[in-house]
Amino acid sequence: MAFSQDYELIWSEEFDAPILNAAIWNIETGFGKNYEEQLYTSNPENIRLEDGKLIITALKGNEKNSYTSARINTLNKQHFKYGRIEVRAKLPNGSGTWPAIWMLGANHLSKGYPYCGEIDIMEHVGKSPNEIHGAVHFPLESEKLISSSDVLLVEDIKDTFHVYAIEWDRKEITYYIDETEYFRFDISQANQTFKKNVFRKPFYLIINLALGGNWAGEIDDSIFPAQLYIDYIKYYK
Secondary structure, X not given: OOOOOOOOEXXXXXXXXXXOOOOOOEEEOEEOOOOEOEEEOOOOOOXXXXXXXXXXXXXXXXXXXXXXXXXXXXXXOOEEOOEEEEEEEEOOOOOOEEEEEEEEEOOHHHHOOOOOOEEEEEEOOOOOOOEEEEEEEEEOOOOOEEEEEEEEEOOOOOOOOEEEEEEEOOOEEEEEEOOEEEEEEEHHHHOOOOOOOHHHOOEEEEEEXXXXXXXXXXXXXXXXXXXXXEEEEEEEO
């Protein structure tokens, strides 16, 4: 892949171990937000490593409106500030799925949301099967949540691995799918008079497969099991 500038690989996660590396990853449990319907678990049927890949599997439970899935993060274990972050992934398909590869400010627990800032490297909802979304969310002095985003149409999302990446420096965040640039955000838009710009601070990574909620909508129960595959994560500076 041709990078927009020269980078050196400084960290990678290849998922080659038999189990998830607890020195890097936290497994979140409990119900999701945004009116999502899944319960996140640490159960092997929802999250496992196999053939050098992380596999997150969303399942339909035995009870009505009962679903399970998984969500992991690198908070206080692996943080990122500037550079290129890329994730090679294959997404699930079917109405109601909402896989995401995204980041929150490392001060999330102390400052709360949206004051920590958010960088969405990749979001997808199954009801719009060919759309990949990249976005940033941040506060301004008015305490309003401001969002900026764009979308790229990709024809073979559910059948093929793609590389979802951002290149991030003090001036901008640029979004790519494979070698295609589709969104560029000017970080100065998040400047505040008395507070440091949220996008000039460290962030941590989150990977999850949500179901339903205020964006993904109605869940098609015929799609399960729905699976999100992560081949690798690479961080260049």
